[in-house]
Amino acid sequence: MAGPSVLTPQSEDFPKWYQDVVAKAEMADNGPVRGTMVIRPYGYAIWERIQSAIDERIKRAGAQNAYFPLFIPESYLSREAEHVEGFSPELAVVTHAGGELLAEPVVVRPTSETVIGEFMAKWIQSYRDLPLLLNQWANVVRWELRPRLFLRSSEFLWQEGHTAHATAEDASAYALTIHHQVYNDFLERVLAVPTFLGIKPPSERFAGATNTLTCEGMMRDGKALQMATSHELGQNFARAFDIVYQSEEGQSELCFTTSWGASTRLVGGLIMAHGDDNGLVLPPAVAPWPVVIVAVREDTAVLAACGEIGQALETAGVRFQLDDGRRGSFGRRVTDWEVKGVPVRVEVGPRDLAQGLVTVVRRDTGEKSVVSLEEVARVVAQLLGEIQGDMYEAARAFRDDRTHDVSTLEDAIVAAQRGFARLTWDVVGESGEARLKAEAMTVRCLQRADGSIPQHEGEPHLIAIIAKSY
RNA sequence: CGGGAAGUAGCGCAGCUUGGUUAGCGCGCCUGGUUUGGGACCAGGAGGCCGCGGGUUCGAAUCCCGCCUUCCCGACCA
Numbered sequence: 382m383a384g385p386s387v388l389t390p391q392s393e394d395f396p397k398w399y400q401d402v403v404a405k406a407e408m409a410d411n412g413p414v415r416g417t418m419v420i421r422p423y424g425y426a427i428w429e430r431i432q433s434a435i436d437e438r439i440k441r442a443g444a445q446n447a448y449f450p451l452f453i454p455e456s457y458l459s460r461e462a463e464h465v466e467g468f469s470p471e472l473a474v475v476t477h478a479g480g481e482l483l484a485e486p487v488v489v490r491p492t493s494e495t496v497i498g499e500f501m502a503k504w505i506q507s508y509r510d511l512p513l514l515l516n517q518w519a520n521v522v523r524w525e526l527r528p529r530l531f532l533r534s535s536e537f538l539w540q541e542g543h544t545a546h547a548t549a550e551d552a553s554a555y556a557l558t559i560h561h562q563v564y565n566d567f568l569e570r571v572l573a574v575p576t577f578l579g580i581k582p583p584s585e586r587f588a589g590a591t592n593t594l595t596c597e598g599m600m601r602d603g604k605a606l607q608m609a610t611s612h613e614l615g616q617n618f619a620r621a622f623d624i625v626y627q628s629e630e631g632q633s634e635l636c637f638t639t640s641w642g643a644s645t646r647l648v649g650g651l652i653m654a655h656g657d658d659n660g661l662v663l664p665p666a667v668a669p670w671p672v673v674i675v676a677v678r679e680d681t682a683v684l685a686a687c688g689e690i691g692q693a694l695e696t697a698g699v700r701f702q703l704d705d706g707r708r709g710s711f712g713r714r715v716t717d718w719e720v721k722g723v724p725v726r727v728e729v730g731p732r733d734l735a736q737g738l739v740t741v742v743r744r745d746t747g748e749k750s751v752v753s754l755e756e757v758a759r760v761v762a763q764l765l766g767e768i769q770g771d772m773y774e775a776a777r778a779f780r781d782d783r784t785h786d787v788s789t790l791e792d793a794i795v796a797a798q799r800g801f802a803r804l805t806w807d808v809v810g811e812s813g814e815a816r817l818k819a820e821a822m823t824v825r826c827l828q829r830a831d832g833s834i835p836q837h838e839g840e841p842h843l844i845a846i847i848a849k850s851y
Numbered sequence: 852c853g854g855g856a857a858g859u860a861g862c863g864c865a866g867c868u869u870g871g872u873u874a875g876c877g878c879g880c881c882u883g884g885u886u887u888g889g890g891a892c893c894a895g896g897a898g899g900c901c902g903c904g905g906g907u908u909c910g911a912a913u914c915c916c917g918c919c920u921u922c923c924c925g926a927c928c929a
Contacts, residue, residue, distance in 0.1 A: 387890070396923080404862085415920065470852090470927065492929090526852060526927065533928070607929065644929045678887050712889040719889095730888050740888080821925080 387716060390658045395602040400530070402652055406661045406721045409530045416528035416535030423721065424531075424648060426669035428538065431647055432518065434571045434666070435540055438563040444514035444542055449496045451520075452487040457495035460621040464494065467588020471523040473535075489522040494589065494614070494640055497543045498622035505626050505636065508547055512555065516542040531649030532606075532851050539644035545624055545636040549615070552637035553592070556611040557834060559641050560594045564609040572647065573664040573773040574598045574654045575780055576608060577801070577846050578834050579826030584814055587640075591615035594834060597825045597846065599780040600653035603800040605825045605848040608650050611641035649851075654776055655745075661722030662745055664772050665765040672699055672761055673723045675714060676706035677730030686729050686754060690739070693758035699765065719744060724768050725761055745772050790816055793847045797822050806843040822849050 388401040403409050408424030411417070420428065436446075455474065458465045473489040476482060490496070497515065505513055518540050525535045542559065546552040560578065568574045581593040590612035598608045618624065619636040628634050655662040665671040674690050676683045687703060694701045702723070704714055718726060728740040739757055742749045745768055752760045783800025787793045790813050793802035797820075806827055809817075817823060824845045829835050835843055 400922085411921075413920090467928090521929090523928065527925090537929070539929070610929070642929065646929050680887095706887075710887050710889090710891055712887085712891080714890090715888095716890050728888075732888065 387720060388658060388660060391601060391656075396529075398656075398658075399649075399653060402656055402660055402720070403530050408648070408652075408661075411530065414535070416525045418528075418530055418534040418536070418645075420538075420645070423669060427648055427651070427663070427667055428645055430667045430669065431567075431571070431651075432540070434567050435563060435643060436518070438567055439516050439540070439542065439559075442514075442559055442563055444516045444544065446517060447515050448517050448519070449490075449493050449500070451490055453490050453493070453496050455486045455488050457499065458488060460495065461589045461617055463617070464589035464621075468492070468523070471525065473522045473524055490519070491521055491523045492640070492642070493517065493519070493521075493541055494543065494618055494638075495622070498618045498624060498638070501543070501545050501636070501638070502622045502624045505545055505624060508626050508628050508634075511545060511547045511626060511636065512551060513545040514542075514555075515544065516540060529649070529851075531645055531652070533646070537645045539642050542639070542641045544639045545619070546638070547626065547628070547634070547636065549613075549637045552639050553613050553836070556592075556594055556613050556639045556641065559639075560596070560609075560611045560834065564596050564611070564641075564643060567643075568596055568598065568608055569773060570769075571664065571666045572608075572651055572654070573666075573769060573776060574608065574650065575773065575777040577826055577828060578832070579828040579846065580835055580838060581610075582806075582814070582824045582827060582838055582845070585823065587612045589614060589617050590640075591617065592837060595826050597848075598650055598654055599776075599783065599801060599848075600650070600851070601656060601779070602653070603783050603798075603849070605801065605846075605850040606646070606650045606653065607825070607850070608647060609641070609643040612639060614638040614640060653851075655772060656722070659716075660720030662772070663722035663724055665724045665769050668722065668724050670700055670702040670723055671765050672701040672725045672727060673704055673718050674701055674727045674729060675704045675711070675718065677711050677728060679706040680731060682734060683729050683731060686734055686739070689754065690727060690729065690757055694761065697758045697762045699758070699762055725764055727757060727761065743768060745775070793817075794820050794822065797847050797849060800848070801825070802847040803844050804847060806838070806845045809845050809847075817847060822847055825850060 389397040391398045407421050409421055410419040412419050468491045472491055474486045476486045501513060520536055520538050522536050525533050528534050544555055565576060565578060568576050576596040576598050578596055581595055586593045592613040594611040596608045597605045600606055616635045616637055618638050624636040625633050626636060652661060674687050676687050684705060691703055722744060724744050726742040733739055737754050738751050740749055740751055785796040786803045787796050793804045796802035825848050826846050827835060827838055827843045830842055830844060
């Protein structure tokens with residue numbers, strides 16, 4: 382069996398385990414400037430799959446991609462009081478350019494509500510122009526005091542959606558649609574991460590928003606990670622940027638806007654939601670290669686069989702990588718593929734092959750099975766679907782096992798040491814939030830008793846989900 | 852940004868207290884060979900402005916000052 386672990390075990394030091402995985406799976410490196418990140422090809426391939434899955438859903442929700450500038454006039458930020466207050470500590474500001482001091486400093490975008498607001502104001506004239514549904518894929522900069530690869534870097538990649546609507550109801554409904562049909566659907570079906578959906582308490586709200594929706598996932602150490610957020614911005618930005626339209630009745634009306642985003646943090650969430658002591662465990666839908674064909678040894682018959690299997694997988698539309706055995710011993714190569722989290726290994730060796738068989742191994746459970754050469758493509762294609770579903774179920778079981786209903790703040794603090802606590806929001810209150818803060822815990826989100834997303838934090842009988850978080 | 856720890860080969864570390872030949876070890880890497888069903892073995896080899904800058908000294912990886920970076924704990928966040 383396996384020798385000494387390649388990685389620091391999760392139970393010994395979870396943050397160290399995370400760093401080990403990021404390094405050993407060749408996902409990312411620290412950049413030369415504090416907080417910056419170099420995303421390596423394997424990590425970027427995962428991001429690209431995340432990107433395309435989200436992009437597809439965004440387009441299905443009716444939004445169109447566009448691109449706005451990296452540099453934003455400092456004065457734009459100042460127009461929305463809460464927004465500038467929230468972001469000013471983490472802004473990178475350019476004061477010099479072209480060898481001269483700039484008359485007005487420009488900030489490197491921390492998010493684009495302001496520039497996009499400026500252009501929405503220009504483009505929207507009539508109620509017929511609404512809703513205006515935009516999205517952009519971009520990098521943003523928020524100067525981080527305590528960076529961690531993928532989870533919190535000073536520069537990160539993301540998608541930010543920005544929309545303008547005629548009514549508050551329409552804006553609110555659209556934010557909810559994005560939350561369910563883009564984010565939660567993606568998280569469940571692609572990342573295989575179950576979430577708690579809800580709204581943020583006022584203390585955790587986005588700077589300038591009237592309501593913030595969140596998807597909270599549980600990591601393998603029981604901490605919460607906010608995997609995506611959607612914001613109802615009310616008329617705050619419309620007022621600041623004069624985003625108005627003429628109604629059917631000929632009146633000038635302020636728009637209601639929304640914004641919503643998901644970032645490279647998702648890669649960190651993916652690592653921590655499914656990873657184990659042997660490394661990354663990828664759901665097939667985000668794996669750069671759902672399958673690796675491993676030649677046990679370099680041998681003519683073995684390589685010929687690998688080629689055949691490759692052909693069959695190709696025909697079945699399954700992406701795969703071929704490990705022809707030229708690089709090191711079998712055990713070494715297997716360990717490497719495990720660290721990288723490849724969902725299925727097809728091991729092709731002379732012993733099995735003599736009987737027309739190959740060994741198929743699942744990364745998530747470690748389960749091995751022996752199948753015939755003729756059947757392997759069909760079996761693997763089906764197995765990938767099963768793994769995708771099983772990984773979601775396993776993550777849900779893990780989360781449910783560590784989520785407890787409690788009736789007092791003190792019990793919540795105990796439960797949130799290793800998972801999530803569900804406590805009536807009325808019991809928490811402002812003093813409760815302060816008490817939680819002292820324990821390094823927060824209210825991650827507020828939900829209705831049935832798990833649905835409330836309209837606002839004033840609804841009666843809301844449940845607060847309390848946890849430690851990233 | 853506050854408190855703590857640390858920076859020596861790609862990675863993990865020793866050497867520093869008590870300054871003094873050519874700065875070591877393990878893993879990885881390269882070459883050749885034997886191997887290959889869960890991190891193989893033998894032989895040979897390459898690779899260092901000892902984080903950066905300044906100072907003390909005949910002499911600094913080692914002592915002093917400043918800065919940068921990383922990790923942990925807080926405050927802030929996707």
